[in-house]
Amino acid sequence: MTSDTLAHFSAAELAALLAFNADAGVEWLLEESPLDRFVAPRAQAREAGMPAAQGLAQTGPQTGGAARAGEGRAASQRGQKAAPVASAPAGPVTIPDEQAVAEARRLAAGAATPEALLEVMRGFAGCNLKNSARSTLFAEGEPGRALMIVGPIPLADDDRDGRPFSGRTGAMLDRMLAGIGLTREAVTLTTAIAWRPPGNRMPTPREADICRPFIERQIALYRPQKLLLLGNFTARLFFNSNETIHDLRGRWQAMTFDGHAVAALATHHPQDMAATPEKKKQVWADLLALKAGPV
Structure with a gap:
């Protein structure tokens, strides 16, 4: 997409386009302007008196160290001293x-x-999710608060702000809490996974295994009396179950984290209510159970 094309967009359309790319995990531009990477090989082919397609065939597939190694072999065959081959920058291990x-x-x-x-x-x-995330999400609140609310993953707003339950989802959670007389300042908020997966996909089982010790240690250190688990992924992770949130929600379960006992209750994620309004009735019943406490 060129600057001429973008000139036809309104400010609102440009903002929507940027938001779309951010939600898709695009955070960096490789070039400030479009760059035709075929121009240089064609020009080199013309200078060498060979067809352009041959120049592309010789230069196109070789990149970085492979191209430099080819130059070194050619110099050796001509009896010239080959230039040292620089190693490619190391990426994430x-x-x-x-x-x-x-x-x-x-x-x-x-x-x-x-x-x-x-x-x-x-x-x-050790977690590849961290390589594409902007922020490391962590518990927000004071240790010792009675209720800790755990969501599944950081969403785009959370990753941008570095805070759990930001943006529209956070506003929906605030309304849920207000219904039972609570505010976010009275609870602890966190996510089961500390780093936003690309495109908001759910973590793989191995990614969840890698991240599990960190969320369990957060609970042990913050020592809440009750946990509210939001969404299918979170409930399955904590309850070690293959059942869906429809089967797991609304039932108190006793759990222990490093010797600290806590009662856990699962319900739908705020986004689920936005997508399926009929779930609001189930969430309201779960919130009343949360307010009443385990029996």
């Missing part, structure tokens, strides 16, 4: 899943305070 899970458990168990846990999470390199 891929850690085997089992090793990443073990490292996450070790780091989480060694964090004695919320501040220490957040620090090790920011330095953790």
Whole structure:
């Protein structure tokens, strides 16, 4: 898309286009302006007196170290000293899943305070979700508050603001809490997964295993009396179940985190109510159960 094309968009349309790309996980532009990468090979082919297609065939497939290695071999055949081949910049290191899970458990168990846990999470390199996320989401609230609310993943607004339950979803949660006389300042908010997956997809089972020690340690350190789990993914993760949120919601379950006992209740995510308004009745029943407490 060129600047001439963009000139026909209104400000609102441009904002919507940027939001669409951000939700799709596009955060960086490779070039400030369009660049035809076929121009240089064609020009080189013309200077060498060869057909343009041959020039593209010779230069196109080789990139980075492969192209430089080819230049070195050609120089050697001509009796010239080959220039040293520079190594490509190192990218994020891929850690085997089992090793990443073990490292996450070790780091989480060694964090004695919320501040220490957040620090090790920011330095953790074992989850690929972190490579595309902007923020590391962490519990918002004071330790010791009676209720902790856990969502599944950071959404685009959360990732941008660095806070759980931001934007429209956060406003919906605020209205849910107001219905039973609570505000977000009276509870602790967090997400089961600390890093936003690309395109808001749900994490894979291995990604969930890697992230699990960090959310469980947050609960152990914040020591809530009750957990409200929002959405299908969160309920399945905590209850270790293959059942859906329709079967798991509305029933208190006793759980323990590093010796700290807590009662957990699951319900629909605020986004589910927006997509399916008839779920509001079920959520309201679950909120009344939450207010009443476990029986």
